[in-house]
Amino acid sequence: MPLQYDLLFSENAMSFKKSAIRELLKLTAKPEIISFAGGLPHHDTFPIPHLKEIVADLLHREGKKILQYSTTEGDQSLKEELCKWLAKDGVSVKPDQMLIVSASQQALDLVARIFLNPEDTCIVGLPTYLGFLQSASAVRGKMVGIPLDDDGIRTDQVKDQITRLIKEGKKPKFIYVIPDFQNPAGVTLSLERRKHLLKIAEEFDIIIIEDSPYRKLRYSGEPIPTIFQLDQGRGYVVTLYTFSKIFLPGFRLxxxxxxxxxxxxxxLAKQGMDLCTSLFTQAIAREYIKADRLDGRIEKNIELYSKKRKKMLEALEKYMPKIEGLKWTKPDGGLFLWVSLPPSMNSDRMFYEAIKENVAYVIGSAFHCDGEGQNTMRLNFSYPSEDEIETGIQRLAKVIEKEKEKTDKGLNNVVPQSP
Amino acid sequence: MPLQYDLLFSENAMSFKKSAIRELLKLTAKPEIISFAGGLPHHDTFPIPHLKEIVADLLHREGKKILQYSTTEGDQSLKEELCKWLAKDGVSVKPDQMLIVSASQQALDLVARIFLNPEDTCIVGLPTYLGFLQSASAVRGKMVGIPLDDDGIRTDQVKDQITRLIKEGKKPKFIYVIPDFQNPAGVTLSLERRKHLLKIAEEFDIIIIEDSPYRKLRYSGEPIPTIFQLDQGRGYVVTLYTFSKIFLPGFRLxxxxxxxxxxxxxxLAKQGMDLCTSLFTQAIAREYIKADRLDGRIEKNIELYSKKRKKMLEALEKYMPKIEGLKWTKPDGGLFLWVSLPPSMNSDRMFYEAIKENVAYVIGSAFHCDGEGQNTMRLNFSYPSEDEIETGIQRLAKVIEKEKEKTDKGLNNVVPQSP
Incomplete structure (x- = not known):
């Protein structure tokens, strides 16, 4: 009899679920499909000529060093550059308060591993970032969802939920938020609510995990201080940053x-996880910042993405059917916006119809820790071209219109067949 | 009152220990110290000119693609090249049986996470690789150590221990071995024992984790088939490979x-851990293999390291005092050899004396899951120069001689002071 691997797997491993998203995304890979499903930065933003120069120079000058192992905490000189760069954003931090990671999914994994036992709770948004749901589920942590509105997570409800959880003996370990241009909803946490979150953290002695991948990609409105900054070094906030959206994802930094x-x-955790992050890519990033190119690069990204955001908002305005309850967020930055259909409609089911019409999105339920959100969807505007945005939204509008008719006629009460 | 982080950490995180090794290694960083403590490949083996060519060409041809995200399973074309390369070693495997990881520490973490619940057992060598001890401890797995001799792990004892563990209701999940030029001991598992291990795995329905970072670095003797190969596809073996020792460590591949x-x-586990490994470094490695340069590179490594191994064995023969019970292994490959002092001596304590004499090693107890091995040490011969090896072994011989005298006089029964 062949080996029964399932008898050997850990309880954590047995709880891993085959990601529905991953399976759905496979359907969006056909070239005729206009996909709003990804979360990719656009490759036109990659500074290829500068990278060529930097790599050639680095291999020449420091090849023997940068092709070796790095320390677990990361390259000291990269950390110093990052501290200077953060200072321009009002964030005051020293290299020994910083850890270089193999991109932000590793940061999320670290958060889950060092804080969560099986059944331990934490607070997240409804919706929240899928990648965090994965990391927390992998250690069998329990997420308690709090709704968002246009000002971000409803901090009044955060407080109520924590009080309730404490009564049940399930005090949460931390509050996970993406304050700027949240993924997936595109909304930004107001200054007042950032301050409120800090007060809550202090009152209940818990940590705030501030995930900040998109902060520098602001297309309108004024920057709001990070929660880390508002904390003024009291130690209630851990903030996660990544190069993936402002520089490039392929370095995993x-x-x-x-x-x-x-x-x-x-x-200590990272030592047993991957020992260290690539010193080769760390050195390239360090030289890129040192040459003072990062801010210019971000400017160019903003220019490109803000046009695409505008295009998508215009197309939605122009093509979407006038249906009671159909609405979308108008993000001041980031890569995504969030569409809500009337509660009677189901975007999980509609996904297959959209694929037939050669347009794709991510089903909103994937971002919900409570299995809700079936009437929502995430649209990405950073990757498709402006023409694709125009055509894709037109297609999506048609799909929604048809689906609404079917829903109204009660034709959608049958279990959908995956194609 | 400031936040009490310890109240928030998970039980796993509270069990992380500050690595004693890490603290000791800090002491070895002074330039006047000849260090046999590291595990670094020598930077003269890094193919810098070829890398320059490959990177320039790749950025030109495929920059937009390779700077994006990769799939979690890894670049298909790299996997295909690796399958062809493994076939030359008699290993028959398809890309869908392969996962690209962020170097072998991540592989060890994956093994620990998908197999071990807290308190679950697994079988390891005495001594065994420190990095595995870290990954397994991070999920609070329990390691059961089996002694090695010159033919590798004592498979007769493996069988006895598994039988005992099953009786106690603690059946191990897997057997972790490094068959070729084991780290730290330098010994190689005989063909007969490889076959015996497979029989044991089959009898008890458990998996063998075959860690194979050094296999291609053989300086004498004939290659023995991998356990994976001997298993002939029956599914009892998972084998871990890395580019760190045969190509370079800085890519983390x-x-x-x-x-x-x-x-x-x-x-599924890796998705939540770091989403994907750098496509940029994967593509460089793929082109390097495609250009048929890897085997030539390995030949050059063998040339360099086999000279250093010879030098270290000669120096040990020449300088070591004639003490009953003092012995060392004579590895056919890899980067390390293993010195045993008489059981009365203590290499943990002697470490500080060695540092005073400007020579360093890794204390053997760091590689023992049972706290034993205080009379052993690991020496690395790949990184120091031949001259450094000569001088360093001379220094170490003197340290051992003096320590032996002190031990004999009973002067070592005082608790040592760290400098």
Whole structure:
């Protein structure tokens, strides 16, 4: 009899689910499909000529060093450059409060591993980032969802939920938020609510995990201080950054800042996870920042993505059917916006219809820890071209219109067949 | 009152220990110290001119693609090249039985996470690789150590221990071995024992984790088939490979081969861990193999390291005092050899004396899951120059001689002071 691997797997491993999203995304790979499903930065933003120069020079000058192992905490000189760069955003932090990570999914994994036992709770948004749901589920943590509105997570409800959880003996370990241009909803947490979150953290002695991949990609409105900054070094906030959206994803580089005690624990965890992040890609990033090119690069990204955002908002306005309850967010930055259909409609089911019409999105339920959100969807505007946005939204509008008719006629009460 | 982080950390995180090794290694960083403590490949083996060519060409031809995200399972074309390369070593495997990882520490973490619950047992060598001890401890797995001799792990004892563990209701999940030029001991598992291990795995329905970072670095003797190869596709073996020792460590690249069901579980785990490994470094490695340069590179490594191994064995023969019970292994490959002192001596304590004499090693107890091995040490011969090896072994011989005298006089029964 062949080996029964399932008898050998850990309980955590047996709880891993085959990601529905992953399976759905496979359907969006056909070239005729206009996909709003991805979360990719556009490759036109990659500074290829500068990278060529930097790599040639680095291999020449430091090849023997940068092709070796790095320390677990990361390259000291990269950390110093990042501290200077963060200071321009009002964030005051020292290299020993920073850990270089293999991009922000590793940061999320670190958060889940150092804080969550099986059944431990944490607070997240409804919706929230899929990648965090995966990391937390992998250690069998329990997420408690709090709705968002246009000002971000409903902090009044955060407080109520924590009080309730404490009564049930399930005090949460942390609050996970993406304050700027949240993925997937595109909304930004107001200054008042950032301050409120900090008060809550202090009152209940818990940590805030501030995930900040998109912060520098602001197309309108004024920047709001990070929660880390508002905390003024009191140690209630850990902030996660990544190069994936402002520089490029292929290097797998990000960084975490936080209280030294937490960073040290994360360094110990990372030692057993991947020993160190590539020094080769760390050195390239360091030289790129040193040459003062990063801010210019971000400017160019903003220019490109803000046009696409505008295009998508215009197309939605122009093509979407006038249906009661159909609405979408108008993000001030980032890569995504969020569409809500009337509660009677089901975007999970509609996905297959959309694929037939050669347009794709991510089903909103994938971003919900409570299995809800079936009437929502995430649209990405950074990757498709402006023409694709125009055509794709036209197609999507048609799909929604048809689906609404079917729903109204009660034709959608049959279980959908996957194609 | 400031936040009490320890109240928030998970039980796993609270069990992380500050690595004693890491603290000791800090002491070895002074330039006047000849260090046999590292595990670094020598930077003279890094093919810098070829890398320059490959990177320039790749950025030109495929920059927009290779700077994007990769799939979690890894670049298909790299996997195909690796399958062809493994076939030359008699290993028959398809890309869907392979996962690209962020070097072999991530492979060890994956093994620990998908197989071990807290308190679950696994079988390891005495001594065994430190990095595995870290990954397994991070999920609070329990390691049961089996002694090695010159033919590798004592498979007769493996069988006895598994029988005992089953009786106690603690059946191990897997057997972790490094068959070729084991780290730290330098010994190679005989063909007969490889076959015996497979029989044991089959008898008890458990998996063998075959860690194979050094296999291609053989300086004498004939290659023995991998356990994966001997298994002939029956699914009892997962084998871990890395580019770190045969190409370079700075790219953080390795790969795992095994039964599809296990690889699929690992892919799900890796999704939540770091999403994907750098496509940029994967593409460089792929082009390097495609250009048929890897085997030539390995030949050059063998040339360099085999000279250093010879030098270290000669120096040990020449300088070591004639002490009953003092012995060392004579590895056929790899980067390390293993010195045993008489059981009365203590190499943990002697470490500080060695540092005073400007020579360093890794204390053997760091490689023992049972806290034993205080009379052993690991020496690395790949990184120091031949001259450094000569001088360093001379220094070490003197340290051992003096320590032996002190031990004999009973002067070592005082608790040592760290400098």
């Amino acid at each position: 990000g960084w975490i800042i936080g209280p030294k005690h937490v960073i040290e624990k994360m360094i | 390795g790969w795992i081969i095994g039964p599809k069901h296990v690889i699929e579980k690992m892919i």
